[in-house]
Every structure is written in structure tokens, then in C-alpha cells.
Amino acid sequence: MEPFVYTVNPSRVVFGSGTLKQLPRELQRLSLTSPLILCTPQQTSQANAVASLLRDASIAPAGLFEKATMHTPTNVTAEAQSQLASLAADSLISIGGGSTIGLGKALSIRTGLHHICIPTTYAGSEMTPILGETEDGRKTTRSDPKILPGTVIYDVDLTMTLPTGMSATSGVNAIAHAVEAAYAVNRNPITTLLAVEGIRALAESLPVIVKDTANREAREKALYGAWLCGACLGTVGMSLHHKLCHTLGGSFNLPHAQTHTIVLPHALAYNLPSLSEEVRLKLGRAFPGADGDAVKGLNELLEKLGVERSLKAYGLKEEDVERASEIAMEREYPNPRKLVKEEIREVIRRAWAGEPAR
Ligand code: NAD
Numbered sequence: 001m002e003p004f005v006y007t008v009n010p011s012r013v014v015f016g017s018g019t020l021k022q023l024p025r026e027l028q029r030l031s032l033t034s035p036l037i038l039c040t041p042q043q044t045s046q047a048n049a050v051a052s053l054l055r056d057a058s059i060a061p062a063g064l065f066e067k068a069t070m071h072t073p074t075n076v077t078a079e080a081q082s083q084l085a086s087l088a089a090d091s092l093i094s095i096g097g098g099s100t101i102g103l104g105k106a107l108s109i110r111t112g113l114h115h116i117c118i119p120t121t122y123a124g125s126e127m128t129p130i131l132g133e134t135e136d137g138r139k140t141t142r143s144d145p146k147i148l149p150g151t152v153i154y155d156v157d158l159t160m161t162l163p164t165g166m167s168a169t170s171g172v173n174a175i176a177h178a179v180e181a182a183y184a185v186n187r188n189p190i191t192t193l194l195a196v197e198g199i200r201a202l203a204e205s206l207p208v209i210v211k212d213t214a215n216r217e218a219r220e221k222a223l224y225g226a227w228l229c230g231a232c233l234g235t236v237g238m239s240l241h242h243k244l245c246h247t248l249g250g251s252f253n254l255p256h257a258q259t260h261t262i263v264l265p266h267a268l269a270y271n272l273p274s275l276s277e278e279v280r281l282k283l284g285r286a287f288p289g290a291d292g293d294a295v296k297g298l299n300e301l302l303e304k305l306g307v308e309r310s311l312k313a314y315g316l317k318e319e320d321v322e323r324a325s326e327i328a329m330e331r332e333y334p335n336p337r338k339l340v341k342e343e344i345r346e347v348i349r350r351a352w353a354g355e356p357a358r
Helices: 019-029 041-056 074-085 098-111 164-182 189-211 216-235 240-252 256-274 277-286 294-305 320-329 341-353
Strands: 012-016 035-038 063-065 091-096 114-119 130-135 138-143 151-155
Touching: 012 019, 012 216, 019 041, 019 114, 019 151, 035 041, 035 074, 035 098, 041 063, 041 091, 063 074, 074 098, 074 130, 091 098, 098 114, 098 130, 130 240, 138 240, 164 189, 164 216, 164 240, 164 256, 164 277, 164 294, 189 216, 189 277, 189 294, 240 256, 240 320, 240 341, 256 294, 256 341, 277 294, 320 341
Parallel strands: 012 151, 035 063, 035 091, 091 114, 114 151
Antiparallel strands: 130 138
């Protein structure tokens, strides 16, 4: 076996059904008494339920900030921070997907407050020390161990309301973390185990959820898979696929999970010829029934999920393809296959047009 380095991210994870009820106990464990609750405008009812749960346990929330926005714009963070300054909050609770958790991270790194995450999508941000923020149409990312949320409560019950389409794309977003972890330059046997198990759990459960959105067993498996894939994202470096989605999301304001879903087969097909036989097989076998061919497995999965396959459907214009490829090539980053501008432009063009990956 090759020597390797594996960094364990120190966070406490509570997983299961009905686990939200453990929130008061988790705050008490940390001697926290006054959290600011964060959510998007679409999830105020879940945030209000958190507030009542705390009040029932004699914990008075410091307040509620309900304007979390995708891609963590810095003006929204500034507004939340100014609300925070007028409150005696000693902690942050983010209930929602990656957008809300991103806001929690942005506030936590600025204030040092403990951050408890209650994820309701499969995006995986809760498992990472990474924060992406958008200012003046540019999304920049930084990584700092202090960004990693201290406590994560996964409650399957909260994912039951995630709409079917969003469940599918958010699940593929999670798969994308595991796919890139499997060929990361700094991969190791532990993240590869997590990646393969995470892909398998999601590839098995997402088609069931799409047919039967209230299937509890499938929901449980999907959240479990999302946790594992998020752990991959938080541990090893990502490559071409994440760079492209970061560019398309941050600079062209495309929706995060849907963009990941459309780009992943193209980015994987680009990198596949440069992967070792071992990595190719491990990835291929993670997709049930794919005969060891990961691109085939992914294409079949997306077919079953009935997701949109073109970026133009989300408003990307043909003339943006050139600019997106320029931004994606601006800075070097590790990738299994050499990045060639014309070929990267073709990857984006195919994703824009919704052509099959090859
Ligand atoms: P999101 O958080 O924007 O959620 C999408 C929509 O679904 C929102 O309106 C949200 O309120 C709603 N929603 C979420 N859960 C729901 C539920 N259970 N029931 C009903 N509605 C629900 O989407 P996302 O894809 O989870 O997150 C995207 C953002 O997260 C992007 O900004 C992305 O960059 C970031 N992200 C960051 C990391 C990281 O490690 N830093 C990782 C993944 C994603």
C-alpha cells in the first residue's frame, strides 16, 4: 500500500430520525444558551419549529435571520452580522441546505461563534472547512479548520419535504464530491471507501425517492450517502468538475445542485482516460449495474432521475461558454488530466447544449 495522509475533521455528528429533538441537549453540552437561527425565506417554518423546540426546553433563541441566499453573497452576510451585533447571541444554528450553512460558516469565521448545522439537503457543506463567498459576481473559496461546523444534526425527517427534483439534483451534487474524491491527487484509502459507499447509497436510493418521495428507508440511505460524500469533500481536494461548477454558479448565477448534475458526466468523461484502471473500476462498480463504467452508470442514473441535462435551460447563453472556459482556466489546480482550453470549452459547450457525455 502507498503511504498516505488522512486528516480527520473534528465534528460531532448526530444521525437518525427525530434527532432534531436532541438540539437542546447539544446546546447544553456546550453551555450555549442563546443561538441565532439562520434559514432561507423558504424554510422559515422549519426555523420557527426549531425556535419553539428550544423555548420548550427553556432556551431562548437570540433571534432569527431568514435571508440566507445561494452562493453566500457578502452583502447578505454583512446584514446578518449587523443583526448579530445587536443581539447577545452565543452561537449559530443553520437549518437548511448549503446556502444557509454557507451563511452560518461566513458568520462563524467572522465572529468565532460555535456553529450547529441541521442540513436539509444532500449538498454536504456541513462536513467541510470550506467557504465560498460571492462579491461583485466573483465567487472565491477559502479553507480554514475554523470554518468547519462543530456540531451536525442529521434528521431524516427534515429531508422528507425536499422536493423530488431538488432531491435528485442535490443527491447528484453529493455524488460529484465522491467522484472527484476517488481521483483526487491527495486521495487515500479511507476517503475512497467513503466515496464508493456514498455513491452506492445515493445511486440506490435516489431513483426510489424520485418515484416515492416519502420512502423513509430511501431517504435515510440518501442522507447517509450525502454525509459520506460531504466528508470526502471536506477531506481531499476537488478538481475540474468542482472548478467548472464553481465558475458557472458564481459568475453566471446558475443553480448549484442542477449545475453539478448537468456538468458531472462531462467532467468525468473528460478525466476518465487519465485515471488508473483501479480508480476507474472502483468508480464504475459504485454505480449499480454499470458494468464497471462510471460514465454509463451516471448517465443511466440521470435518465432514471429524469433531470434536466442542459445548462441553457437555466439561462446560460451560448456566448457565455467562452467566458466560462476562460475563468475556469485562469488559475491552475490539480486535475488528473491536463487542462486544455479548447477541450474545456467543448466540455462546457456540451453541457450547455445538453448533449450526451462522451
Ligand atoms: P440551497 O441551500 O440553496 O437550497 C435550495 C432551496 O431548497 C432553498 O430554497 C431551500 O430553502 C430549499 N430547501 C432546502 N432543504 C429543504 C427541505 N428539506 N424542504 C424544503 N425545501 C428545502 O441548496 P443547496 O444545493 O443545498 O446549497 C447550495 C449552496 O451551498 C451553494 O451556494 C453552494 O456553493 C454551497 N455549498 C457549499 C459547500 C461547501 O463545502 N462550502 C458544499 C456544498 C454546497
